[in-house]
Amino acid sequence: MTDAGHDPDVPADLAALRPVPLPMAAIRPRAGTQAMFRFRPIRNHVLVTNVDGRWLLLSRDEFTAFARGEVPEGSPLHDRLSSHGFLREGYRVPQAVERLRARRSFLQAxxxxxxxxxxxxxxxxxxxxxxxxxxxxxxxxxxxxxxxxxxxxxxxxxxxxxxxxxxxxxxxxxxxxxxxxxxxxxxxxxxxxxxxxxxxxxxxxxxxxxxxxxxxxxxxxxxxxxxxxxxxxxxxxxxxxxxxxxxxxxxxxRRINERYQxxxxxxxxxxxxxxxxxxxxxxxxxxxxxxTYVELGCRxxxxxxxxxxxxxxxxxxxxxxPRHEYLEYYRRAVDYMLELNARGVEILERYAAIFLTKILGGHDPNFLDLRSPAGAGIGALAYDYDGSIYTCDEGRMLAAAGDQSFRLGHVDTARYRELVGHPTVRALAIATNLDAQPDCVHCTYQPYCGTNAAYNHKTQGSIFGRMRDNAVCAVHKGIQDYLFEKLDEGDPSVLRTFERWTTxxxxxxxxxxxxxxxxxxxxxxxxxxxxxxxxx
Amino acid sequence: MSTLPLQAPEGLLEVDLDDGSVSLQIDATLYPLPAIYAAAYVFIDRAYVLLDRPVDGRVRLTLASKAPAATPEDLRALVGEAANELLSAAFRHQLTQDNRVLVETVTMQAVAGAMGAPSLADLADFDFTDEALDDPLGIAQSWEEKHGRPLPSEASAKASAETSAEGADSEDSR
Missing domain, CATH: 3.20.20.70 (Aldolase class I)
Known part of the structure; x- marks a missing residue:
């Protein structure tokens, strides 16, 4: 377990929203009764997630009791923790395996x-x-x-x-x-x-x-x-x-929408x-x-x-x-979209929908850059105008600038199994597996997140990247912080909208x-x- | 040589502004060598990179900026990023060892799921000959075969035969 609370890109204008750090030394965590969990402060609460992506928002007192292993058996908190797979006692491995399999169903094809x-x-x-x-x-x-x-x-x-x-x-x-x-x-x-x-x-x-x-x-x-x-x-x-x-x-x-109608x-x-x-x-x-999007009829x-x-x-x-400015913009835009939804205007933010499908729905919508491992080569292929084949769209973009790192072959000579079994594809599958990625391995948002090897390669020099000073990581964490804050607030109108966004x-x-x-x-x-x- | 204004322990960091290079000494007991290689490799597009061992127990990473007229700020950023990358690589090295089975299983599942079973065309192209078992360099030969020495079993038989013969001689000499 760990506290993944510090982000590389400190949101200056969002400083007031920053959660109070957890006094872990005072809490004196004691292992023994808890099943595997990761935690992160969300405003005045603490988010805990487990290996198969189930989560709970606990009050600080509840979290302290949980971390100390002092939750009384038979108490409501004990029941909540147990039913969500956060206690060793009664932890059902076969069910956790099935949940994990559902989250990784994209590995089958x-x-x-x-x-x-x-x-x-x-x-x-x-x-x-x-x-x-x-x-x-x-x-x-x-x-x-x-x-x-x-x-x-x-x-x-x-x-x-x-x-x-x-x-x-x-x-x-x-x-x-x-x-x-x-x-x-x-x-x-x-x-x-x-x-x-x-x-x-x-x-x-x-x-x-x-x-x-x-x-x-x-x-x-x-x-x-x-x-x-x-x-x-x-x-x-x-x-x-x-x-x-x-x-x-x-x-x-407008013309196309008319034709559909x-x-x-x-x-x-x-x-x-x-x-x-x-x-x-x-x-x-x-x-x-x-x-503009609403006026154009986009949903x-x-x-x-x-x-x-x-x-x-x-x-x-x-x-x-700076990405903290982006996160501020994101919060304002999505707050406004939630207001519109409450007034009956259906407009969905896609980043939020992807994360919420994983958080609330328990399955993966197969967005290629937000899964572990990412979809480069195993979920998508890009064919350039000259017949060159790349692991991803970004791969051919890098090739246009002279970097052929993500090239897998050419349509004239490539065979399908050689492409998807290519050493570059295997390397990318390993590099984007969050269980081998520093920071991600301990991050509370690991069950819902992903990393983009081409972006890491371009900006940080390796397909692994470094998440602590990675702009994509800052965006992913910032958006998930926002979503869990909304879930914590529990506004029924927002929860209804979130539910619809995952459908x-x-x-x-x-x-x-x-x-x-x-x-x-x-x-x-x-x-x-x-x-x-x-x-x- | 002068000291770069980076919060590094004394003697671990050296900078040559004329040469546009910076050297960082790394404790080899703290950072595994594969992690040092991985971290150093990240910089080969931005710097000329050299690893050497100035003293036992320390690896020195020297980064000479490829950019003309690198400023102290440039070099500070370069070596600072190198130090961060070093920690990241060392941590990843440890995680890879800790989670090897998990990562390998997922990777195998992902690649196998994408590749599928081989088709008849794939099997037709499969090399079923035993040429791979040919051994022109004698790599698969035992040391004794390669150098014409007796096999251990032959050597043992020969030794016991000689012992017997010696014994016989002894008997004879009595």
Whole structure:
């Protein structure tokens, strides 16, 4: 057991919210009656978690009695501790094993997310472009049909019964022919494979037209985009030569949502989802960002911090910010979202939904960077325009900057089993296993958390990283602190909203039929929080 | 050489501002050698790295910054980060030993789950020949075979035969 209470990135403005440190010397913990637990002060209470992810919030007196091994048998506290697996006596190992197995169910199958970078060409210029986009005349950065078909063959060879092919770029609509080829070819090939196959496109929509939209909707391609908030902010960060990136994106979001409604699809489930990249300019605009998403009909908002990949490394001086400022922004934005939910406006924050699904739901929604081990290579593969294959999206972003550390092979020569059994994949599985990671191994949030090897490699020089001065760790801890504070407060309205945020509704319409006449027989595990790659 | 304003015990830290390098002496009884290698390796993109052993029981880590005109602040950050990385690597080394079975089991499950069973095509490519058992360098040979010496059993038989012969001689000589 340990106190993982100190964070590397001290929230200056959140200092008042800091929990009072536990006087452990005065408590004089005595081992013996407790089962394995980790603890962390949450305001005036103490959060305890155990190996299979069950948790309790104890008062300081309750925690003191627990740590001293002085909880009277038959007392209400004894019953609470016992029923949640915090006492040795009555600890049921088989049940704990089943819970742990449910939390690690993603270990049973291979990559289900396959990202195809169909081109690096893009008509937008984003200040933080993680993908190192190329100019529109750089036709050599288009993926060929032959390369695309080979990538599909590898993706469909996955041991996962669920395969999502995600079109990325650049701007995927620039190489629309290859998108069509992939959809046609993968659908045909899958008739023998029988996987639950889905297609997703991450696009800025500016090159969309009605003919393309008809085809994409007919072929059940799920459409996602990027919205950086209100028009002025969006257009300042995501530049089209015509200066109207936001207007075009918003126009097509509305048009697509109308088309879904015309098809009779439930608009609460079927609508365009968008991704946000938080820059320094976004921080004071938390309310405007939330309002923009609500106004566009989006039901979820992923308050993602900026990453240091691609152009974002060069523009960091202008776009980056200390993570305690991000956490302050996060708290304000989610507080506001909770207020809206209490008033009947359904809007979900994705980070919160991912963590809460693990905390309250007891299972893992398979978000690739928030699981142990992470999904690099074993949960996802990225296929670059030239046929190179990487463990993850960040791997190909690093490759664009000359770092080939995460390259696994090439579609011309690679075989599926060699890719997922590659020494780099094994190294990443070990490096992102939190049971071997200093700090994480003792962290109260270990059952719900994860680390990103590519980020660690980029920012701290090794795939292991150092969590105490790791910005991603600071964000993960800060968000979970916030969520447990809310759980501790116990506001019934907030708890109802949290419960709804953990409810996964499969979007069956996007599962490809196995024959022209048939429709999917069972829902895909398409959790609403699976990563959909980088911003469009 | 001058002292860098870092809170390090006297004599453990040396800096050469002209050369843009900094040296940190590490107690080899506190930090396992694999951890020192792991921590030092993290810096090879930012510095030229040298490990040596100035005295028994100490390993010296020298980091010469690749950046031109490294300032004292740059060197302080470099060696400070090295010290942190060293602790992290040593702790991870210990955790890896403590949790080896758990980590190996999860990794095996993850990779096996992703790879699945080999297909017939995979098996067709499998090398079923016994060429791997060939031993052109004689590595699998015993020392006696390689050097033409008698095997222990032969040596023992020979010795006892000689003893018997000597005994016979003795008998004869009586």
């Amino acid at each position: 291979g990559p289900n997310l396959h990202m195809l970078v169909v081109t690096l060409r893009c008509n937008e210029t984003c200040a933080y472009c993680h993908a190192s986009r190329a100019n529109m005349d750089a036709v050599h950065t288009d993926m060929s049909k032959e390369t695309a078909r080979k990538a599909v063959d590898l993706a469909l060879a996955s041991t996962s019964p669920f395969v999502t092919l995600e079109f990325q770029g650049g701007e995927p609509l620039v190489n629309y022919e290859v998108v069509q080829e992939v959809v046609d070819y993968a659908t045909r090939q899958n008739r023998e494979r029988g996987k639950q196959l889905e297609f997703t496109m991450v696009s800025n929509f500016s090159l969309l037209d009605d003919a393309k939209l008809d085809w994409l909707i007919e072929h059940r391609v799920q459409l996602c985009t990027s919205v950086d908030g209100p028009q002025a902010l969006h257009n300042a960060q995501r530049r089209l030569p015509t200066g109207d990136a936001h207007q075009k994106t918003v126009f097509w979001i 015309q098809l009779g699809l439930d608009p609460t489930l079927y609508h365009v989802e968008a991704l946000l990249t938080t820059t320094r300019a976004t921080l004071p605009m938390w309310k405007e960002v939330v309002d 979820s908002l992923f308050l993602r911090p900026i990453d240091p990949f691609g152009f974002a490394e060069r523009t960091a001086r202008r776009l980056e910010y 996964i509704r499969a979007r069956e319409h996007f599962v490809q039929p196995l024959s022209d006449a048939s429709s999917p027989s069972s829902p895909a595990p398409a959790d609403p929080v699976t990563p959909r790659g980088g911003p469009a």
